[in-house]
Amino acid sequence: MNWLDNVKWDRDGLVPVIAQEAHTKDVLMFAFMNREALAETARRGEAVYWSRSRGRLWHKGEESGHIQKVHEIRLDCDADVVLLSVTQLGHEPGIACHTGRHSCFFQVLRDDAWVSVDPVLKDPASIYK
């Protein structure tokens, strides 16, 4: 049995994926993979997601240069969520978010409002030319 068959794909043929930075353990982003994306991620050693908005494989960093080198691929107890341990390349500190921030999770709930607390490390206009 192929290891890809052990994954419980959802009704859209996708699995949710959490990308965690290896050295800081920061949660960087959340995205989806289909079977081909997960196979490609394992083969390349770089994160390849399924872009639901674009309806195609998305080799993270293909435009921005912010490639995610993958050190480890984990699967949860129900076999329906994947956790990647990655190094975020192309900038120091790593930029995983399309807003130019380190992590996509930059909004914190404070006094019943979402507050952006993390800095933009690079202008998105200069990331996506």
Next chain:
Amino acid sequence: MNWLDNVKWDRDGLVPVIAQEAHTKDVLMFAFMNREALAETARRGEAVYWSRSRGRLWHKGEESGHIQKVHEIRLDCDADVVLLSVTQLGHEPGIACHTGRHSCFFQVLRDDAWVSVDPVLKDPASIYK
């Protein structure tokens, strides 16, 4: 505008949630919340999820005693994923997984196979009586 209205709920009225342990930064588990679950989580300061299998609110630890104390609630750039910073109570080290393990992500891909690499800390039969 209510902060709950800022969340982009999916077609089932849910949002994916990642629980990360505050002091180790380990990713413990992944689950879903509906609007009421997220409101309850913020109000109690303890994780309350929506159980899709049981079709009801699920106050994490209600059976096992493995409550998740919530320190911080974050929202991602697209406002459609939540990240909790938690302390996993009831056992040291914390047990988040129903298998009695620390984290739900205990299977690692090695040589094209998923290998369980993390120990069972407590027999599930003694957790769920």
